[in-house]
Amino acid sequence: MKTILITGATDGIGKQTAKLISAQGLRVIIHGRNAQKVNQTVDELKRQDIHANIEYLIADFEDFNSIDQLIDDLHKKQLKPDILLNNAGIIELNREILPNGIEKTFMVNYLASYYLTRRLMPVLLQSTNPRVINVSSMAQARTIDFDNLTGKKNFDGYESYALSKLCNVLFTYKLHRKFGDSGLKVVCLHPGMINTKLLRTGWGSGGATVELGAKHEVFAALSAEMPEFNGQYLLNSRPSKSVAISYDTRVQDRLWQISAKLTGLDEDG
Numbered sequence: 001m002k003t004i005l006i007t008g009a010t011d012g013i014g015k016q017t018a019k020l021i022s023a024q025g026l027r028v029i030i031h032g033r034n035a036q037k038v039n040q041t042v043d044e045l046k047r048q049d050i051h052a053n054i055e056y057l058i059a060d061f062e063d064f065n066s067i068d069q070l071i072d073d074l075h076k077k078q079l080k081p082d083i084l085l086n087n088a089g090i091i092e093l094n095r096e097i098l099p100n101g102i103e104k105t106f107m108v109n110y111l112a113s114y115y116l117t118r119r120l121m122p123v124l125l126q127s128t129n130p131r132v133i134n135v136s137s138m139a140q141a142r143t144i145d146f147d148n149l150t151g152k153k154n155f156d157g158y159e160s161y162a163l164s165k166l167c168n169v170l171f172t173y174k175l176h177r178k179f180g181d182s183g184l185k186v187v188c189l190h191p192g193m194i195n196t197k198l199l200r201t202g203w204g205s206g207g208a209t210v211e212l213g214a215k216h217e218v219f220a221a222l223s224a225e226m227p228e229f230n231g232q233y234l235l236n237s238r239p240s241k242s243v244a245i246s247y248d249t250r251v252q253d254r255l256w257q258i259s260a261k262l263t264g265l266d267e268d269g
Contacts, residue, residue, distance in 0.1 A: 001053065002129075003027040004221060005074075005081040007061070007116070008088025010037040013135075013191055016214035017087065019045060021221060027053040029079060031070070031088070033060045055079055061088055061112035062098050064263065071119050082127040083221050084120060086113035086134045086168075093157035102262065103150040105157070109164035114171055115263045125182055132175060133220040134188040136168040136233065137161075140243045144170075144251060146258060167255060169233055169242045174252040176231030185227050188242075189234040191216050 010032035059070035172188040191213035
């Protein structure tokens with residue numbers, strides 16, 4: 001039985017994706033930051049199918065120590081994900097610097113996924129068909145100022161969101177370059193303009209249903225076609241062009257180096 005860890009799975013697209021993947025017989029690990037919402041989601045999935053194989057993990061993606069605890073809990077439960085779906089995401093219209101000195105959107109949308117993926121890579125690579133899916137967006141920044149990742153020089157909530165989504169793409173391409181020969185399949189994707197809490201916070205009402213967004217995430221996680229799209233950005237479940245700067249390997253490498261330093265990880269690991 002394959003196991004998938006879905007971050008940000010107690011609401012919106014992540015929750016719907018968990019429902020669809022659970023219905024296909026995989027073991028699903030639900031992640032959320034709020035214990036009550038995590039338990040409610042687990043109960044909901046088990047009501048959908050009493051035989052569903054559901055596990056859960058609680059972690060606050062604003063805090064590296066909390067992510068460390070998530071990884072410890074995985075080991076204690078003897079859970080080894082074959083698939084990691086980095087779905088968690090937010091938009092913050094006002095600049096908020098976390099106690100670790102990192103701007104909140106950059107931390108939750110990108111750096112937490114970077115840290116979690118890097119920490120789980122030894123486990124993922126034990127799988128016969130490991131996959132990492134990074135949820136990005138069409139709203140990718142077209143430039144990156146490595147001296148303004150925390151918004152210290154200037155801050156705009158939408159620009160910060162776009163930066164984090166560019167970083168998701170850069171990270172995907174770097175992962176493919178670094179681990180592609182090890183058997184890892186990795187893609188990033190735009191799930192669509194979906195009517196979620198994130199969309200309503202940033203852009204107001206509207207958008208397609210969460211079912212549509214989940215459809216694209218399920219495709220990336222489970223489709224037999226996905227290996228053909230390895231190392232690419234997907235739009236409507238098909239390869240598409242990300243912004244020009246995302247293909248610059250020097251930019252990918254620089255982001256990796258800075259991310260390693262910010263997270264305390266070995267750059268070459």
